[in-house]
Amino acid sequence: MEYTDFASLPFLQGFGPYLIFVLIIALIWTMVIKGIALWHAARNGHKIWFVVLLVVNTIGILELLYVLVFSKKDTASQTPVPEVSQ
Numbered sequence: 001m002e003y004t005d006f007a008s009l010p011f012l013q014g015f016g017p018y019l020i021f022v023l024i025i026a027l028i029w030t031m032v033i034k035g036i037a038l039w040h041a042a043r044n045g046h047k048i049w050f051v052v053l054l055v056v057n058t059i060g061i062l063e064l065l066y067v068l069v070f071s072k073k074d075t076a077s078q079t080p081v082p083e084v085s086q
Contacts, residue, residue, distance in 0.1 A: 026059055029059070029060050030057070030059055030060050030063075033060040033063040033064055033067070034053065034060065034063050036063070036067055037053050037062075037063035037064075037066045037067050037071070038050060038053055038054060040066065040067055040071040041053055041066065041071070044071060046070075046071075049066060049070065053066060
């Protein structure tokens with residue numbers, strides 16, 4: 001299979017297999033980091049972040065920022081969980 005059907009984009013001639021590989025890697029990366037970010041947003045109760053992360057596609061940049069910077073739980077606002085004695 002030859003990927004040289006880039007007649008309308010001459011600067012891409014010969015880059016077909018590499019371009020497809022990069023796109024597949026970007027797709028996998030986006031799906032994984034978006035899933036992690038959405039999971040964190042749901043667990044932390046950040047409804048606005050959840051919607052923004054779900055709608056906006058930034059190839060994982062916004063999702064990575066959320067996971068690394070904004071998803072930290074605020075320990076001062078959490079209510080303590082009572083211990084269960086046996």
